[in-house]
Each structure stands twice: as structure tokens, then as C-alpha cells.
Ligand SMILES: Cc1cc2nc3c(=O)[nH]c(=O)nc-3n(C[C@H](O)[C@H](O)[C@H](O)COP(=O)(O)OP(=O)(O)OC[C@H]3O[C@@H](n4cnc5c(N)ncnc54)[C@H](O)[C@@H]3O)c2cc1C
């Protein structure tokens with residue numbers, strides 16, 4: 194993906210080189226986002242020897258595209274979660290996510306990581322033309338799980354002084370890559386080894402242990418934790434319970450102090466959110482996000498950014514220039530909780546997937562849970578996040594989300610978007626029909642045409658071009674491929690088949 198986030202100027206473990214041959218360790222962690230690095234931290238704290246590998250640079254995945262709200266409450270509203278998971282499980286969910294925020298606070302303090310971590314208020318407010326009763330229902334649901342909350346009228350955004358709202362104290366935010374750079378340093382001091390540009394091609398159990406196969410060598414370990422955001426060790430089961438959504442962020446410059454430092458989000462669907470991040474020379478950044486849609490379903494990022502900017506300038510007339518525009522992907526689950534723990538059918542392989550838009554807290558909570566399980570401990574959160582759970586009350590969400598795959602496969606019989614690659618301008622991609630097959634064609638800046646099969650290498654869904662990020666998105670389970678066919682996001686493991 195070509196866009197750059199506000200965080201990407203910080204390199205995490207830049208010294209990491211590719212794997213240089215076979216290795217051994219107690220636990221191999223595949224994936225180096227917040228889930229993988231936090232897992233390495235927790236395990237090295239418990240005295241385990243750990244190797245972390247990543248297909249790309251360390252921490253170059255979705256964590257580098259986040260918007261950094263550390264939220265103890267359910268991102269999709271506590272009321273919605275309670276309808277599916279009931280009060281007791283929702284209470285446990287809140288406690289586990291709050292424990293993740295506490296853990297980040299504790300680690301940055303203990304390791305002396307300068308990452309702009311701060312506790313601050315969060316405001317959920319009535320969206321434009323939205324009824325106020327959503328706020329009342331959510332107030333009841335939040336009180337039921339025992340989280341601190343205050344009902345009020347008015348938030349400090351333009352024309353929002355009569356909006357009904359909830360104030361949540363002790364939310365938090367930070368600079369995610371400054372934090373992970375510090376976590377990686379702390380890990381390295383405890384002997385964790387990092388290998389960048391090393392993709393896991395296979396993770397297999399044999400003879401009571403695990404082998405991770407890569408093109409650069411084998412890693413043999415007692416256990417593996419697969420933290421690749423979307424799981425690479427499960428072909429179908431977990432993926433049928435998650436759905437990929439693309440989401441957008443704009444960064445604006447703002448004079449320091451012009452907006453109270455807090456987290457703001459509204460009740461619209463999808464919701465808008467606002468966060469602040471310290472900058473230099475009395476200027477800060479305001480991040481405004483939203484406009485989510487199912488991945489690959491539309492290719493209209495410019496219109497989405499326009500609408501976001503209009504909304505943001507309406508709510509904050511003091512905003513200055515746009516400094517950043519980026520997008521990323523989140524994986525919603527059918528019951529709003531992630532899938533963390535033993536991989537279904539495995540003995541020594543653990544997974545952390547299904548971020549549900551709160552992947553930062555899920556990643557850290559997942560690290561605590563997986564490190565406990567890998568080292569033979571027990572946790573009160575095992576059942577809540579069990580990857581093999583089948584939430585019956587979420588059946589409606591399951592049917593709705595899986596209809597994407599059926600709709601998608603029908604696209605193989607539709608005409609191409611263009612009839613020949615001659616119609617492509619430099620930098621453009623489109624689908625061409627050639628007999629019975631569909632081709633994903635892209636013309637690079639030098640005029641060379643790259644043609645690949647339009648079938649995703651995960652389970653064969655039909656890819657869609659994303660012109661803002663110059664990549665091919667798979668609407669089914671979230672694989673992303675570069676314009677030259679290389680994998681950019683799991684669950685795909687191999688690149689697209691080249692067609693000459
Ligand atoms: C725009 C946006 C805003 C967001 N806002 C928030 C927010 O405010 N709060 C919040 O909590 N969450 C938020 N999220 C979600 C959150 O940022 C992510 O869910 C989280 O960072 C994902 O972390 P991760 O470690 O699971 O995955 P990643 O950071 O994606 O890491 C996975 C890593 O696995 C590697 N990998 C994949 N396949 C292989 C392989 N075969 N071999 C080796 N390595 C592999 C990838 O290269 C990648 O580096 C947001 C996300 C986006 C996109």
C-alpha cells in the first residue's frame with residue numbers, strides 16, 4: 194500500500210536482517226505488529242527464548258496504520274456486544290481490554306519508553322441527525338459491565354453543545370511505533386531475535402514440536418504464536434467468522450491547545466472519530482477517521498476523504514492544512530471479540546486474530562493470554578476469546594458477512610472492466626476477461642504491464658483494484674497484493690500467479 198501514516202517516520206528494530214539459515218528457540222512468533230511484539234515481550238519476561246519473523250519490515254503491518262485509541266470498551270458499542278455475548282462475558286471483555294491498556298501503561302513506564310502515552314477522557318456523542326436514545330441504551334450497557342461513565346449534554350466540537358454524550362474517563366492513547374520501538378529494544382535486551390523480510394510459508398506440527406518453514410531456512414520451536422493479523426494457519430474456520438473492512442484517516446495540523454486533548458467519536462454507522470497527537474513547534478496533529486466499507490467493495494477513496502474532511506472542518510473550523518491521508522484494514526468478528534488462543538486442531542500453535550477495530554488492545558491482551566497458555570498457565574479469558582467458539586447468537590452476522598464470498602465468486606462470469614491492457618494509463622489497474630479466466634492487469638510508471646491471475650491465492654476469490662493504495666484487495670478474507678502480485682497482507686501466503 195502506498196499511503197504513509199503519521200507514525201511511519203519511526204523505524205522499529207531497523208537492525209533486523211532476513212533469516213540466514215536454520216534456527217531453534219522455545220517459541221517462534223510469526224508477525225511483528227503489536228500482537229507479535231507484545232507476545233515476544235511477555236514470553237521473554239517469562240524466560241523463554243523467542244524468535245520473531247515478519248514478511249516485511251518489523252511493525253510495518255496494520256499497526257503502522259492505526260489511529261491509536263486505547264479503548265477498554267467494545268468498539269461496536271457495549272450494548273451490541275451484550276445482545277450476543279450476554280452481560281457476564283461482556284463484563285469479562287471490558288476487564289480484559291482494560292487490563293491491556295493498564296499493561297501498556299505499565300510497560301512504557303517500566304521500560305522508560307517515550308511514546309506520548311497518556312490517559313484522557315473519551316466522548317461518545319450523538320451523531321448528526323441521530324436519535325439520543327442510543328446514548329441512553331449505551332449508558333445502561335456500560336454501567337452493566339461496571340465501567341466508569343458519565344451522562345452529559347454537549348462536547349467541545351462546533352455546534353455540538355446540545356448533543357447528548359457519554360464521557361468515559363481513563364481512556365488512553367500513544368504513538369504506536371514509538372511504543373513498539375521501545376518494546377522491541379526491551380525484547381532484544383532479553384535475547385529476542387528479530388528477522389525481517391522472512392515470510393513463513395508453512396507452520397507445521399511434527400514430533401511434538403513446531404517447524405516454521407521459510408525460503409531462508411527452518412525455525413524449530415516448542416511452540417509457535419501466529420500473529421499475522423489474519424491467520425495463515427487456518428484455511429477456512431476462523432476466516433468464516435471474520436470480515437475485512439477498509440477504513441480511512443486524515444491528519445490535520447492544529448495549533449496546540451485549540452482543541453481539548455480527548456478522544457471523540459459519534460454514534461453514526463460507520464462512526465467518525467477524532468484524536469490528537471503531539472507535534473513540534475506548538476503545532477499538533479488531529480486525526481479524523483471513518484468512512485469504513487467492506488474491503489474491495491468500492492474504489493472511491495477520494496470521495497471518502499472529501500466527506501471526512503468536510504465533516505472534520507464542520508466540527509473543527511480551526512483545523513489547518515491536511516498533513517496525512519492513509520487507509521488500512523480491520524477484521525471485524527461476528528461477536529466483536531478476537532480469536533486468541535490455541536489454533537483449532539493444533540497442539541503447539543497459537544493464534545491472535547480478529548481485531549474488531551480495537552486491535553491494539555486485542556494485540557496486547559492476546560499477548561498476555563497466549564503467553565500464559567504457552568507456558569502452561571490458566572486464564573479466566575480463555576473461553577471468551579477461544580478460537581473454536583461458535584457463538585449461536587451471532588448467526589445473523591455470520592450469514593450476512595459470508596454472503597460476500599458467494600457474491601464474489603459469481604464475478605467470475607461477469608465481463609472484464611476493460612477489454613485490453615492498452616486502455617490502462619501508467620499507475621492504473623483493472624480486470625480483463627481472457628476466455629474463461631480473469632486477469633488482474635497493472636501498468637507501472639514506466640509503462641510496463643504486469644498481468645496476474647485475478648484469483649486470490651488464499652481461497653480463490655476475485656480481486657478488486659484499489660486505486661488509492663495501488664494494490665489488489667480481496668473482499669473475502671482480507672488478503673492484499675501489490676501491483677506486481679506480491680503479498681502485502683495475510684491470509685494469503687503466496688503471490689499472484691503471473692500471466693505472460
Ligand atoms: C485506520 C485504522 C485505524 C485503527 N484504529 C484503531 C484504534 O484506534 N484502536 C485500536 O485498538 N485499533 C485500531 N485499529 C486496529 C489496529 O491498529 C490493528 O488491528 C492492529 O494494529 C493489528 O495488529 P497485529 O499485530 O494483529 O497486525 P499487524 O500490525 O498487521 O502485524 C501482522 C504482521 O504479520 C506479518 N505477516 C503476515 N503474514 C506473514 C507471513 N506469512 N510470515 C511472516 N509475517 C507475516 C505482516 O507483515 C505484519 O507485519 C485501526 C486500524 C486501522 C487500519
Ligand code: FES
Nearest residue numbers: 649651652667670
Ligand atoms: S483472502 Fe480468502 S479468498 Fe482472498
